[in-house]
Amino acid sequence: MQTTTTPRATEELTDGRDEPITRDEFASIVRESLAQPPWRAQADMEADYADGNQLSTDLLRRMKEMGIPPAKENIIGPAIRAVCGFEAKTRTDWRVTPDGDPGGQDVADAANFKLNQAERHSKADRALSAAFKPACAVGIGWVEVSRSSNSLEYPYKCRYIHRNEIWWDMKAIEPDLSDARWLYRRRWISRTRAARMFPDHAIVIMNGADKWISEFGIQELEGGQSTGLHAAAEAHRAWTTVEDAYYNEENKTVCITELWYRRWVTTVMLKMTDGRAVKYDEANELHRAALALGRGKLVEELVPVVRRSYWMGPHCLFDGPSPYPHPHFPYVRVIAAQEDMTGIPFGLVRDMLFPQDNLNSTISKLRWGMSAVETIRTKGAVIMSDAQFRQMASRVDADFVLDPEAMEAGGKFERKRDFQLNAQQFQLMQDSRAAAAGVSGVTPSFQGQQGTATSGVQEQTQVEQSQVSLADLMDNFKDARAMVGEQLMALIIEDMGKEETVVVIEGDVLNAPRTVVLNKPEVDPITNIVLLSNDVQRTRLKVALEDVPSSSSFRAQQLNALSEAVKAAPPEIQQVVMPFMIDLMDLPRKKEVVEAIRKAQGQADPEAIRNQVKQELMYDLKERELTIKESESDARIKQLMAQAVQTGVQAAFSAMQAGAQVAQMPMIAPIADEIMKGAGYQRPTTGGDDPDFPTPDVTAAMNIKNPYIQGGGGAAATPEAEAEGAPPVRENTSPAFPPVPQEAEQGMQGMETPAVADNLPQ
Structure with a gap:
């Protein structure tokens, strides 16, 4: 019978965005995970070695048969703890920066405060440190970033997830699993809890048989089984949590699988000129306006869409889109290293297994060699059984009773110890310790132990060499830590939404607290459109790590x-x-x-205060001195001006007196001219009368002796002349001083004057 199938090229591809996963697809994912390269059993054994469980059951049995005491010196555990301590010492906080957005610094500061707050309350540091330890030891660890299901708790939660609970697409290439097709987590929980989580399927969960689990083949997944390793001969470890839940039917537990998968769908994206890209929504007015103004263009791209589903065996309990805004799985992988061909993760313990086994064996053989005794005896030489003899031979206080008859017949009994191999065993033990430090790169100096360094510089150099050897591990851990911060930041931004939010950024020792208002509505004065200031949804943010540890x-x-x-x-x-x-x-x-x-x-010290006061006083004194000098200068100027006026007045008065004298006695004019010439007066070049010396029209002086003799006095005034008001003879005729009156003036009436000459025209 032949069947025909329609070629896939002619099939119409569905969108797939809202297409739930089918049972066959889930079964193919489980079969693919079963076909992955085995590594979980080896990882479990390496984890046991790191925990100190290093002696297998078969080894203990053989050592007991040979009489070798079991010995163990764990050198793997301290090395792993030293690396974990280095991670805690160099731990850095998250820093939110505006990704190319110059106006988003306030939004970045507010988001940075909220993210650091979420880091503390969500226990992110604790979860990352818990995942770092298995990553360092066996190669991989997981951290879950999710919302809290209990509203009484903090909204966000970060938890460490064991590696045996997570299965992922090992064909993925990207370190953040952004190209992984699927990832699922298996957990055993009680049926009652599962029924309340999925009430629509409560009947199936409560009444389901245990056989369907084995029929589906999930229990055959690798990992979670006993390794058979013990810490000592008496510490029996025959079961694990997974095995107990699977084998114990009294627990009434079921295995719930949480599946995360991606659907690649064709999506029309709106790419803006500033580099932003969003899914195009034709009903959005802003998207249409951006296209109309030429600020963006439409591009058809193939983008992944994350979905989530829950399964209980072959039963699908739920299927829907991812509840998170970011395009990642909510499980962050912390990985140390991967094999080149298979992608199997491995850590530091893999190369330390042989040195650890060799060290344990060497210690056992060294102890056994130091206590072992070589005996040579003839049969029947001692009076005891062979088992009693072998037990007594190795004792320090051994007591042997010899058979006298056997010894007399040529019997032989010798007991000696051989310590020749002890030195070689001790050297081999030292080489094993050095080999463990060599293959892991974790030197004794890095662990705080005494090593081969003989100086502080050598000690520091060895520590730096160990840090260099851990570069890949620490870089991968930083990437995982940044991814956890990005997912937390996405949840915080989604919760902020478009509502106006006031964020009070707490101050520290150096910075004062400040307030940032996010999504604040403001009206554009030009377009009258309500816009959001400090829009969280539009600001591009980037989560990075601080440059220095905290x-x-x-x-x-x-x-x-x-x-x-x-x-x-x-x-x-x-x-x-x-x-x-x-x-x-x-x-x-x-x-x-x-x-x-x-x-x-x-508050300055007293000496500083005195110096400051002294400087202020000196400045005040200097200012006062300048003020006084300025006042003195003004006063001197006024004095000079007053002196000039006084001198002018005196000169004018003297000139007037001299003119009056010359007018009265013209014969003194030549003498006055000579006096003036002696004083430096120069006559004008032109001839004639000097215009500065006017000539009176009327002769005022009368009755003067002719000729006039100096000191002779003038002619005596006649009563007639005195009656006519002629001035009396004055003894003081100096032109520089006014005449001194000979008698007191008498009172006048009305417009009377002392003499007629007072009425002369001026």
Whole structure:
């Protein structure tokens, strides 16, 4: 019978975005996981070695038969713990930065505060450290980033997930599994809890038979089985949690599979000119406006869509889209290294297994060789059975009773010890310890133990070499830590939405608290369109790691380096740096200490106050001195002006007196001319009368002797002349001084004057 099938090229491809996974697809995923290269059993054994369970059952049985005491010196565990301590020491916080958006710094600061708060309350650091340990030991660990199902708890939760619960598409190439087709997690939970989680399928869950699990083949998945390793001969470990839940029917547990898968669908994307890309929505007015204005273009792309489903054996309990806004699976992988051909993860323990086994065997043989005794005896030489003799021979206080008859007949009995191989066994033991440090790169100096270094420089060099050997492991862990931060950031942004949110960024020792308002509606004054200021949904943010660790040990190193740097600095520089040094200290009340220091810095010491007062007084005195000098200068100018006026007035008055004298006695004019020439007066070049010396039209002087003789006095005034008002003879005729009256003036009436000459025209 022939069957015809329609070629796939002619089949119409469905969108697949809302297409749930089928039972056959889920079965193919399970079969693919079963066909993956086996590595989980080996990883379980390596984890047991790291935990100290290093002696197998067969080895213990053979050692017991040979009389060799079991011995174990765990060198793997301290090495793994040292690497985990290095991770805790170099741990860095998340930092949110605006990804190419110059105006998004306030949004980034507010989101950074919310993310750091979520880091503390969601136990992200604890979950990452718990996942780092198995990643370091066996190669892989997982961290779940999800929302809390209990509203009384913090909204977000980060948890460590055991490697045997997670199965993923090992054909994926990207480190963040962004191209993985599927990932599922298996958990055994009680039927009652499962029935309440999925009430629509409660009947199937409560009444389902146990046989369908074995029929579906899920229990045959690798991992979760006993390794057969023990910590000692008496520590029997015959079952694990998975085996107990599977074999014990009294627990009433069922296996729930949480499947995450991707559907690749064709999507029309709107790519903006500034680099943004969003899914195009034709009903969105802003999208249409961006196209109309030429600010974006439509591109058809093949993008993945994440979906989630729950299965109980062959029964699908739920199937729907991912409840998270990011395009990743909510399980972050922390991986150390992978095989090149198979992609199998492995860690540091793989190469340390042989040195560990060799060390344990060497210690056992060395102890056995030191206590073993070589005996030579003839049959019947001792009076005891062979078993009693062998047990007594190795004792230090051995007591042998010999048969006298056998010894007399040529019997022989010798007991001796051979210590020749002990030195070689001891050297082999030392080589095993060195080999473990060599293959792992974790030196004794890195573990805080005494190594081969003979100086501090060599010690530091060996520590740095160990850190270099862990570079790949630490880089992968940083990528995983950043991915956890991005997923937490996506949840925080989704919860903020478009609602106006006020974020109060708490201050620290150096920075004061401030408030940022997110999604604040504001009206554009030009278009009158309501826009959101500090829009969280539109701001492109990027989660990165800080450049320096935030651990207390690293802060102590920074404090020492900063102290050495400012030790020789001036006091004013030390005062400036002091708050930064306090911030690096592990003090319970650092903020109060810094505030007290800043207040103390504002109060200068007495010497500084005296110097400041002295400078202020000197400045005041100098200012007063300048003011006084300015006042003196003004007064001197006024004095000079007054003196000039006074001199002018006196000169004018003297000139008037001289003119009056010349007018009365013209014969003194030549003498006055000579006097003026002696004083430096020069006559004008032109001839004639000097215009500066006017000539009176009327002769005022009368009754003067002719000729006039100096000191002879004038002619005596006649009563007639005196009656006519002629001026009396004055003894003081100097032109520089006014005449001195000979008698007191008498009172006048009305417009009367003392003499007629007072009425002469001026």
